[in-house]
Amino acid sequence: MIEVLRPGPLATIQDLGRPGHAHLGVPRSGAADPRALRLANRLVGNPENTAGLELTLGGTTLRFDRPTWLAATGAPTTLRINARAHGPNTPCFVPPGAVVEVGLPAEGLRTYLAIRGGIAIEPTLGSRSTDLLSGLGPAPLAQGDRLPIGPSNDLAPIEVDVAPVAPLPASPVLRILPGPRDDWFTAEALATLTSQPYEVTSESNRVGVRLDGPKLDRDRDGELGSEGMVVGALQVPPSGLPILFLADHPTTGGYPVVAVLASTELPTAAQLRPGQHIRFHL
Template identity: 75%
Template sequence: MIEVVRPGPLATVQDLGRPGHAHLGVPRSGAADGRSLRLGNRLVGNTEDAAAIEFTLGGGALRFHDAAWIAVTGAPVPLRIGGRPYGMNAPCHVPPGATVELGLPSQGLRSYLAVRGGLAVAPTLGSRSTDLLSGLGPAPLASGDRLPVGPSAGLADIEVDVAPCPSLPEVPVLHIRPGPRDDWFAPDAISTLVSHPYEATSESNRVGVRLNGPALTRAREGELSSEGVVTGALQVPPNGLPILFLTDHPTTGGYPVVAVLVSADISLAAQLRPGQQIRFAL
């Protein structure tokens, strides 16, 4: 059993989400930085889709009632177990009764704490993920919450001491493919996107990242009928400033999508901090 002593600014339970329900209006949700969640689970011998904790801007503290193996991945944070410092991206043993503390990240936004056996909270539509848009899944964690841990029998052995991970870039380059509604914009819209920096604003969350930068000019008036949108879509409202959809995005939208991130860069986009600049590339 894990007891939440302090959740930090925002802590939620996340796995790889609940795909296959978009036709019902249910987003996939899941870890915003799926790459970091998968790594954490592999380091402690879990399957990649086991539920873990996603911390936004760190600051969390957890008390482990029983001994456990954990790994912390994603945005780099100071990690202490029972008051002693430990490293990121590595399996760490937690003695019974010890408190695990996460400091503030030096880069990035979201860190993941995976525990061997996974978090055994009740699933909703096949997933244990918290979806902040629809309200599905467990509520964001609060002090005093208790999280059960699943069994570790039959899991893979822990065989890796540490996983080397590159540092997060100061100015990430996010790769896009034009469309599906780039024809709704002036011919220079894509070249504007890729030739100027944009900045993540403070009005960003797991639903999407609002961007400041050169506005994209429309070539067509009016609005679309609502149509399906995907994670990584760059939807453009009437002010011309793109919104980059993340994992809790709505399943449909009425603003045209000028471009979509390649799937390999979505985890990088999930680590954008307010005020951080990014660049787009084809």
């Protein structure tokens, strides 16, 4: 069992989400940075889809009542187990009764904590993920919560000391594919989008990253009929400022999508912090 002594700014339970339900209005959700969660699970011998913790800007303190292993990935931060510091991207042993503290990451936004055996709460529609938009799954962690740990006897042995991970870029350049509604914008809109930087605003969350910068002008008046949305879509509301959809995005939307992120860029997008500047490359 894990006792939450301090949840931090936002701590949620996440696995790789609940795909296949968009036609019912249920988004996939899951870890905003699935690459980091997969790595954390592999480090402690879990299957990649095992539920772990997604910690936004750290600040989380947990107490473990039984011995286990854990690993922290994603936004790099100091992990303290009974006040002893441990680095990221490495399996760490947790003795019974230990207190684990996750600090503020030096870069990036979301740190992933995988526990050997995983978080064994009851799944909803096949997933244990918290979806902040639809309200499905468990609520964000609160002080006093107690989280069950799953069995670990049949899991793979832990054979890795540390996983080398490239540092997060300070000023990311994110690759995009045009459309499907770039024809709703002026001929200069894509050039504007890809030639000037945008700033990540403080209004960003797991639903999407709100950007401030050059406005994208429309070439058409009127409203677009509601249509399906995907993670990574750059939707442009009437303000002309794009919103980059993340894991908890709505399944449909009525504003035109000027471009979509290449899927390999999604982990970088999930780690964007307010105030950071990014560029787009077509």
